[in-house]
Amino acid sequence: MSIIKTNDVKKWFGDFQALKGISMEVQEGEVLVICGPSGSGKSTFIRCINRLEQHQEGEIIVDGIELTNDLKNIEAIRSEVGMVFQSFNLFPHLTVLQNVTLAPIWVRKKSRSESEEKAMELLTRVGIPEQASKFPGQLSGGQQQRVAIARALAMEPKIMLFDEPTSALDPEMIKEVLDAMKELALSGMTMIVVTHEMGFAKEVADRVMLFDEGLMVEENTPTEFFDNPQNDRTKLFLSQIL
Amino acid sequence: MNLEFKKSIAWMRENLFSSIPSSILTVATSFFVLGFFRGLFGFAMASDKDWLSVLNNMQLYMVQAYPEEDFIRVWISVGLALVFAGMSIGLWKSTEESSLSEVFSKFLRVSLAFLFFTVVAPTFSSVTDNDGIIQTEESFPMETRLQLLIPSAILVVVFFVLKNLKLNYKFNKSDLLCFYLAIPIVLMWIIKLPTIQLDSSNQRIFPDPLMPIADTTKTPWTIIFGLFLAFYFIGSRFKDSKNIKRTMSISWVLLPLFIFSWIFKKPEIDLPTILGQDIPIFIGIFLIGALTITFINNPVVEKYFSIYLGVLIAITGIALFISVPILLKSALLLLVLFTIVIPAVSSSTKGKRNLIIVWGVSLFTLSVLIRGGSSDTQIIVQQQSIFGGFSLTWLLAIFGTYVSFPLGVLLALGRNSKLPIVRLVCTGIIELTRSVPYITWLFFASVTMAVFLPEGVNFELVVRVLMVTAFFSGAYFAENIRGGLQSIPKGQYEAADAIGMSPFQKTSLIVMPQALRAIIPTLVSSAITAFKDSSLVTIIGLIDFLTIGKVIIGTQSIPVNFVGHDRENLLFIAFFYWIFTFTLSRRSMKVEKRLGLGER
Ligand SMILES: Nc1ncnc2c1ncn2[C@@H]1O[C@H](COP(=O)(O)OP(=O)(O)OP(=O)(O)O)[C@@H](O)[C@H]1O
Numbered sequence A: 001m002s003i004i005k006t007n008d009v010k011k012w013f014g015d016f017q018a019l020k021g022i023s024m025e026v027q028e029g030e031v032l033v034i035c036g037p038s039g040s041g042k043s044t045f046i047r048c049i050n051r052l053e054q055h056q057e058g059e060i061i062v063d064g065i066e067l068t069n070d071l072k073n074i075e076a077i078r079s080e081v082g083m084v085f086q087s088f089n090l091f092p093h094l095t096v097l098q099n100v101t102l103a104p105i106w107v108r109k110k111s112r113s114e115s116e117e118k119a120m121e122l123l124t125r126v127g128i129p130e131q132a133s134k135f136p137g138q139l140s141g142g143q144q145q146r147v148a149i150a151r152a153l154a155m156e157p158k159i160m161l162f163d164e165p166t167s168a169l170d171p172e173m174i175k176e177v178l179d180a181m182k183e184l185a186l187s188g189m190t191m192i193v194v195t196h197e198m199g200f201a202k203e204v205a206d207r208v209m210l211f212d213e214g215l216m217v218e219e220n221t222p223t224e225f226f227d228n229p230q231n232d233r234t235k236l237f238l239s240q241i242l
Numbered sequence B: 001m002n003l004e005f006k007k008s009i010a011w012m013r014e015n016l017f018s019s020i021p022s023s024i025l026t027v028a029t030s031f032f033v034l035g036f037f038r039g040l041f042g043f044a045m046a047s048d049k050d051w052l053s054v055l056n057n058m059q060l061y062m063v064q065a066y067p068e069e070d071f072i073r074v075w076i077s078v079g080l081a082l083v084f085a086g087m088s089i090g091l092w093k094s095t096e097e098s099s100l101s102e103v104f105s106k107f108l109r110v111s112l113a114f115l116f117f118t119v120v121a122p123t124f125s126s127v128t129d130n131d132g133i134i135q136t137e138e139s140f141p142m143e144t145r146l147q148l149l150i151p152s153a154i155l156v157v158v159f160f161v162l163k164n165l166k167l168n169y170k171f172n173k174s175d176l177l178c179f180y181l182a183i184p185i186v187l188m189w190i191i192k193l194p195t196i197q198l199d200s201s202n203q204r205i206f207p208d209p210l211m212p213i214a215d216t217t218k219t220p221w222t223i224i225f226g227l228f229l230a231f232y233f234i235g236s237r238f239k240d241s242k243n244i245k246r247t248m249s250i251s252w253v254l255l256p257l258f259i260f261s262w263i264f265k266k267p268e269i270d271l272p273t274i275l276g277q278d279i280p281i282f283i284g285i286f287l288i289g290a291l292t293i294t295f296i297n298n299p300v301v302e303k304y305f306s307i308y309l310g311v312l313i314a315i316t317g318i319a320l321f322i323s324v325p326i327l328l329k330s331a332l333l334l335l336v337l338f339t340i341v342i343p344a345v346s347s348s349t350k351g352k353r354n355l356i357i358v359w360g361v362s363l364f365t366l367s368v369l370i371r372g373g374s375s376d377t378q379i380i381v382q383q384q385s386i387f388g389g390f391s392l393t394w395l396l397a398i399f400g401t402y403v404s405f406p407l408g409v410l411l412a413l414g415r416n417s418k419l420p421i422v423r424l425v426c427t428g429i430i431e432l433t434r435s436v437p438y439i440t441w442l443f444f445a446s447v448t449m450a451v452f453l454p455e456g457v458n459f460e461l462v463v464r465v466l467m468v469t470a471f472f473s474g475a476y477f478a479e480n481i482r483g484g485l486q487s488i489p490k491g492q493y494e495a496a497d498a499i500g501m502s503p504f505q506k507t508s509l510i511v512m513p514q515a516l517r518a519i520i521p522t523l524v525s526s527a528i529t530a531f532k533d534s535s536l537v538t539i540i541g542l543i544d545f546l547t548i549g550k551v552i553i554g555t556q557s558i559p560v561n562f563v564g565h566d567r568e569n570l571l572f573i574a575f576f577y578w579i580f581t582f583t584l585s586r587r588s589m590k591v592e593k594r595l596g597l598g599e600r
């Protein structure tokens, strides 16, 4: 059974239609990469999946729960879906460890000691256990993004959403974040990744999608997508980016 | 020595005389500062200034009409505050150390300042004589200057030498602070001060004889200092305990409330009311809260929780406007606040147990404070309020901040609310309060408020003033906080949403802490303004610190004639205000620095 299923999702910002009917499915453990030109609605789409944006038409079903205005459903889905943002969005007034333990303690209501133990495990997993007592502002961009990944993982989500996790980073830091993501993908996490890192897509993705002007114009396996694109717009996009 | 001298020359060249404009600026500023201090000294030393009008009226300044037989209560209040201070200094004991030579360099600076003042003090000063003509007199003759110059020069030399011995014995900074505080206490037993004495025909004896400080002053201070030290040691024993530190922080907030409502006020307590009214209310409300906490995860309770909360809010709203015991009103309010918080905190059995304890302790504290605060006082004074002088200024400042700050937070959040009616009401309150001058509000409190209150409800003038002050500074706080809220990037809200935090958790754990941190300087300056503005209450007949100096002492003729000596008193008052506001802003700078860590 698919863990995410969307059916003809449409979204307007005022008069502007950002999503013009997106239907897709993601299987459990699958890694899906979404790419496409700027303004094509990639962010809007994945933000609809955890209700940071509200879609107006169509349906989104995550792990068997349909996203409606019902607050209970929204909370349930948000605790199963982790998200990593382009601009990290760590909480600057809390230490790295507090950033990571916040959700387990307050949302999952776990004990502090248990949460801290888990947090240290996660920080070790993304390679920065020694930064636990620092504040986000004292870390490099790459380290911050890895903390953000650990923070999202602390909720023990079934699905992880990444919205251009590396585009705010200096080239030398991109690798460390991508490595953390690869490790996560190998561990069997279901992931939707919006990115322009084509190397990552080729190596890790199970499927690649291309968005353009609010529509999904191509969906394919990575090899097919890069070597044998079907759609003209995919060809154009690939020629611009590669 | 030579090296140090060169260093300071180099420093001066770099910082004060680096260019022609900066040299000019340096010289001009020095002239201005010098002129200012000379003027101040000339004023203070002139023979027509009677500083005894300040010294002799300390009691009036501090507590005004508070009866002498109840003074022990004032001492207990001061003692409690200092015991708390001692305990806190111990708990948060500094880890820094100063060496002996640093200590001497501090003393060197003080003696240098003394030397400087002796040198710049003017020889002549102007004096207004009996006919109102200004004359010049020799107020600081050369001999006196020499007599002072020699010892201060000796002190400078001694401390300079001591400092340069480079003694490297280290002392803990908190220990040193206690040592510095001991100096005035010891001095109290040694020095003699001029005192007013009257002869048989009630005429003042000139020159005023020197007398040791009264036992009724120095004994309590010494005892209090002893307690301070004792609690300093106790505090430093427990400096690793987070729980005690947390308890201490909360106790600091409660201490003034307790002092004002129980110690200073001496409430009249009757047992029947406590047994028949307070205890039943306490038990009833406590049980409601405890049951809610216990069964919050029960599916049925969960389902109807928002309805329950709505009903509770409605009942509380009604209770506020009908005549029920004030304890019931406030306990209901607390219950509402707690009920809003419950879903965000409790879930595990241990969490629930802790929350029930916190709930019980808060409710108990509230009941105790309300009982003291709402009972009649047994202190009898010949005026509207037992608070006068500094105790009134302090009361207004502390309560003003206590009530207006949370009110400001609520108003700011309300103004940003999604519910139009809440937004409208909050915006209305803020704009209405801000657009009318504070003095107008004071008149409203003293003259018109009674019209708006329900039949039979009547508050003391001080309480009414506190109410308008809370709203007035609350409105300003609210606008400051709203500015802080706007400075929080959208990403912070989204990140909090994405990890599944509830709106309440988002506000209290992510948004508010950052917003408040961003506006600490503005908040402190609002608090300082509120502290100083409290002197406006004189206009509706309350006697605050400033009024005592300007009006009361300036026209005092019994038992000693101090008519016309208001200028000395004004200078003293200015100095007194300055000490408090300066300390406050220095503390806030430290807090800012410490919290700034998260910002980097
Ligand atoms: N809050 C908003 N209000 C109005 N329009 C918006 C809003 N958010 C996005 N849009 C518009 O919706 C369209 C899709 O935006 P989206 O952020 O999803 O693009 P994207 O594919 O993520 O682009 P990029 O690669 O630049 O991040 C854009 O044209 C954008 O201007």
Ligand SMILES: [Mg+2]
Residues within 6 Å of the ligand: A042, A043, A044, A163, A164
């Ligand atoms: Mg985007």
